[in-house]
Each structure stands twice: as structure tokens, then as C-alpha cells.
Amino acid sequence: xxxxxxxxQEAVLDDLKSRQKMDVIVEMVGIIKSMNKIQNSDQVxxxxxxxxxxxxxxxxxxxxxxxxKTDVTDLVALLGRSKLGVDFDSLDGIPVxxxxxxxxxxxxxxxxxxxxARISNLLKDKLFRQxxxxxxxxxxxxxxxxxxxxSTH
Amino acid sequence: MEKKEITRKxxxxxxxxxxxxxxxxxxEKASSFSSSIFIKKEEDMLVNAKSIMGVLALGASKGTSLTxxxxxxxxxxxxxxxxHLIIKRTFDE
Numbered sequence: 551x552x553x554x555x556x557x558x559q560e561a562v563l564d565d566l567k568s569r570q571k572m573d574v575i576v577e578m579v580g581i582i583k584s585m586n587k588i589q590n591s592d593q594v595x596x597x598x599x600x601x602x603x604x605x606x607x608x609x610x611x612x613x614x615x616x617x618x619k620t621d622v623t624d625l626v627a628l629l630g631r632s633k634l635g636v637d638f639d640s641l642d643g644i645p646v647x648x649x650x651x652x653x654x655x656x657x658x659x660x661x662x663x664x665x666x667a668r669i670s671n672l673l674k675d676k677l678f679r680q681x682x683x684x685x686x687x688x689x690x691x692x693x694x695x696x697x698x699x700x701s702t703h
Numbered sequence: 704m705e706k707k708e709i710t711r712k713x714x715x716x717x718x719x720x721x722x723x724x725x726x727x728x729x730x731e732k733a734s735s736f737s738s739s740i741f742i743k744k745e746e747d748m749l750v751n752a753k754s755i756m757g758v759l760a761l762g763a764s765k766g767t768s769l770t771x772x773x774x775x776x777x778x779x780x781x782x783x784x785x786x787h788l789i790i791k792r793t794f795d796e
Binding site for chain 2: 604605607609610611613615617641659660662663664666667668669670671673674
């Protein structure tokens with residue numbers, strides 16, 4: 551799977567403002583709504599929060615992968631960066647600075663797993679995470695992702 | 704005491720595969736042992752079973768065969784319990 555096929559540059563946010571879990575989810579869903587990828591923001595927020603209630607998707611190292619099966623026709627991905635970090639009840643307690651949000655259609659399973667695998671494969675590299683955190687703006691973030699994506703698969 | 708390395712093939716059988724929640728459970732279980740535990744998928748992918756990003760990166764769907772490699776004093780017990788979690792409990796899904 552090629553990340554740049556599912557992630558467009560407009561879906562890269564370099565400066566999330568929210569500092570709380572619920573707020574940051576609402577902020578990211580708002581952007582997806584403005585991209586006309588979803589109809590009902592409230593429902594999508596509910597679906598994402600329902601998933602969080604089963605256990606935080608803050609997987610540690612300052613990374614979270616909020617995800618849900620919801621009312622979308624195709625996979626939607628968004629990458630958000632928080633400069634100050636968000637308390638996300640992460641597995642290791644570290645505030646989250648990188649969010650990779652995924653929405654997948656209700657009837658799909660394989661797609662979701664492949665996307666999670668691809669993202670994790672990129673993000674487990676400490677230097678890559680560091681580069682994303684230090685990148686100047688969303689254009690620079692997107693360039694780094696494209697480069698990494700091409701070099702690994 | 705000399706450490707011994709043991710390996711075991713375990714096939715993922717839960718319908719949704721190793722998505723985020725099962726991966727978190729697997730990592731939590733693996734981390735409760737002092738042995739080093741690695742997971743190999745096919746020939747080209749080897750990840751630390753105690754790293755959530757590593758386990759997620761496997762992208763192991765239902766039917767995927769994984770080789771668990773453990774080394775340490777509690778290696779046998781670790782693989783027994785991991786196998787139980789994957790096969791018997793199917794991650795409580």
C-alpha cells in the first residue's frame with residue numbers, strides 16, 4: 551500500500567490547536583468535513599470516541615492512530631501534528647504529537663489492517679518521527695512522507 | 704544457566720487479524736515476560752513482540768502464519784501464553 555494514495559497534502563495538518571483528547575478528535579474531523587469526505591461530523595466523532603473507549607489508540611512514542619469504521623465510501627486518512635502535545639491516555643503516558651487518523655467503510659476489514667500496518671511501519675522509525683516533528687510546515691511533512699514511502703516500498 | 708531460544712509457529716485466526724486492539728493485548732502479554740520475543744512474518748519481516756508499532760507493522764490478517772522466537776528463562780511459558788491468547792482467547796473478540 552502506498553501512503554500517498556490515501557493521504558493527500560491537504561489532509562496534513564502541521565499545527566493542531568487542541569490540547570485535549572475529545573477536542574483534538576473534533577478538530578481533525580472538522581477538517582475532514584471541510585474536505586467533503588464525510589456527511590455527519592458528530593457521528594464520525596462518536597464512532598472514533600467509541601473506539602477510544604475500548605482502549606486508547608495512543609500507541610506510545612507520541613503517536614496515536616485514532617480509527618473507526620464509519621459512514622465513508624472510501625478510506626479517509628489524515629495526519630495531524632500537535633506541537634505542544636495532547637494528553638491521549640497513551641499506553642506509555644507520553645503526550646501525543648503525531649496523529650494518524652483513519653476512517654474506513656463499515657464493510658471493509660482488510661483495507662484498514664493494511665493501512666495501519668503501513669503507517670506503523672513508517673512511524674516505528676524514530677528518526678522518521680523526529681523529522682515529522684521538526685518539519686517546517688505541512689508541505690515539508692508531506693515531502694518527507696513521500697520520500698520515505700518511495701524508499702521503503 | 705544457558706539461555707535457549709525456542710520458536711513456534713502460530714496462525715492468526717481471529718476474523719479481523721492483528722489490528723490495533725489485539726496488537727496492544729499481544730504486546731502487553733509479551734512485555735510481561737523477561738525473555739526477548741520476536742515475531743517473524745515470512746522471511747523478510749522481523750519485529751519485536753514488545754513493540755506495538757512493530758506488531759502493527761506486521762499487518763497480519765486472518766490466516767497469516769507467524770513464527771514466534773523467544774529467548775530467556777521464561778521463553779516456554781511466554782510462548783504458551785501468547786499462543787493461548789491468539790488461538791484460545793482469540794483476543795476476547
